[in-house]
Amino acid sequence: MDQLLKDLAPQVLAVLVRRGNDFAAAEDALQEALLEAWQQWPQQPPANPRAWLTTVASRRLIDGIRSDASRRRREEAAQTEPEPGPTEQADDTLQLLFRCCHASLSPGSAVALTLRAVGGLTTRQIAEAFLVPEATMAQRISRAKKSLTDQKLNQAGRLENVLRVLYLIFNEGYTGSVDLSAEAIRLTRQVVVSNREPEVLGLLALMLLHDARRPARFDGENLVPLDQQNRSLWNALKIEEGVLLLQTALAQDRLGEYQAQAAIAALHDDAATAEETDWPQILSWYDELLTIHDTPAAALSRAVAVGEADGPQAGLAALAQVENRLPKKHHRLFAVQGHLLERSGDRVGAARAYAEAAKYATSTAERVHLTKQAARLRN
Template sequence: MTPPLDEVLLRSLTPGVLGVLVRRGADFAAAEDAVQEALVEALRVWPADPPRDPRAWLVTVAWRRFLDATRADAARRRREDLVEEEPQPGPASGVDDTLALYFLCAHPSLTPSSAVALTLRAVGGLTTRQIARAYLVPEATMAQRISRAKRTVSGVRFDRPGDVATVLRVLYLVFNEGYSGDVDLAAEAIRLTRQLAAVVDHPEVAGLLALMLLHSARRVARTAPDGSLVPLAEQDRTRWDTAAITEGVAVLQAALARDRLGEFQAQAAIAALHADAPTAAETDWVQIVEWYDELVRLTDSPVVRLNRAVAVGEADGPRAGLAALAELDDSLPRHAAVAAHLHEAAGDLETAARLYAEAARRAPDLAERDHLTRRAARLNTRPRP
């Protein structure tokens, strides 16, 4: 019996293989197509005939596919030159190649959706069909999005270092997309961030990895069997993934020890304080407010200020939370939801019910809308004294 093919393991070899082809002189778009074909071939052949050295097998097959594809081209001479110069695949440049690939796929000339699609395909090794299903668009649309993205970056020097922050933003977008189709994008984002953390020593990469691990640890507890949202305070904490929390906290502590604080580390610190509380009532809200102050300093984001108002409401009471909220623009997404929550905590149930209903009308997704509608309904149908 052959063991079932570990598709994730197979895909983890993608960036290294692609890197070898590009380093041998293949242009990025053609190399990427060739690697995809090699992955498909591996899925077909390996279960019956597993290779001794999977990476070398993929390099050989992908390189052959690349040569086949360029054979008909006018690039024949160039190809023949390449064959003669063909370097031995070695692990030495693997790390640099992987990193260069992340930078390329998150290049600032790409729109966010293009960068996400290209990263999932070229770094993640997912097929166009899988990515299309995950984002609920037709396969032809996703194929075009990817090939346009490849054209956009075709002139970019492959080995030039980029800005890690752009890569992190792309990975964060993938993580936040959650789960739809047959690909768990949150798990995929964690895998890609972990892989990135292995090749680049940067506290914000570690910060993002910690943030993802800590949020993902609570994921099963966030949804009731009927699909409805369970707010943090009401979650069954025994269902949290303690292994993921332990890892997330360790990754975060190592990052914080380097004393180069960034947005993702601060967000992860807040997530860690929630994860650390045995019950919702034991949450260290005072420290959470301090982290939000750091985040405000780092980002000056109105959304962060809004979340800070919630934390202030817990740390210093709902009146203080409402005072913090009063300084913010009420057209902010989720402003009404936060206001409703604070008014409810302050005992003004009439206002809270009205605001929950308003928040439900402005909710950006179905689960949240239903959740807020239920909050409003619960207050509206409460027994009156």
């Protein structure tokens, strides 16, 4: 019953919001309906669980409205509006997702509200995932809901915001008790059902192509770099699906940042060994990416590709052009520098760079890995 309620909750919430109810009030009514379901369903399961939840939640909303006229109007709407079919259910959920990713919200608030309202995660689970106290996350979600109270439910022009939020969720990976990467893939699949825009397909392809490598990313607690991973552990089905999605997106001839990133990921996944990686083609895709979405992170990754395609000295020259665009204590800047210096034969400089990278690393796994790299070169 846990999974059933988790799947139904965002669908019912979307219906309530679509009917014009206040976001926070709708969620409160839904929580009351879910509690009642927990109490009644084990003894008397409904024939249509979704309709049951929608009806009970609608009644809770009606009970909270003091105006007799408003009560009559809302009761009539709840009783006469036909239950939406599968396509309408998908549209309702998609509208709710777009509302949670409204441009008026900060990225952090949009991520939290999306996981809570659409993902069906508890406030505690979200707090654990982002390593903050539950009370802090509850306040963040509450403020986000209040800020949306007067916003019109309109998905036009919001697709970019939705994709950005989903990618932020995916990049959080597995933390706390929740697999946020899997949750991001699940939510992105829901968008794909109703929207076949090339960037939507590109984002799902990118997620699958990266997630396919997850089984080989760690050896126990030790982080394994891409070029040292056991590629037989990669998920071939996810790679195949990701490549097909990418091909479908690229065929529409409207290249975007997620498609370019997915193309780079596909080239890595296509190589049977690290030595067979097609670095010149990867470099050309980074050039494409920078013309579409020029970010310091992409430019930093491009420096690595330059070093592999044209030699470490060329890579260091490309890196020098990126340094002033990144914080001086950015751990990836020093990690890339260490990699290129080691390839150029400067073991002392590489060890120093890896040690600096370890100092500023944002995760324990990365810090341990970079520290080992520095120690290896010093020894």
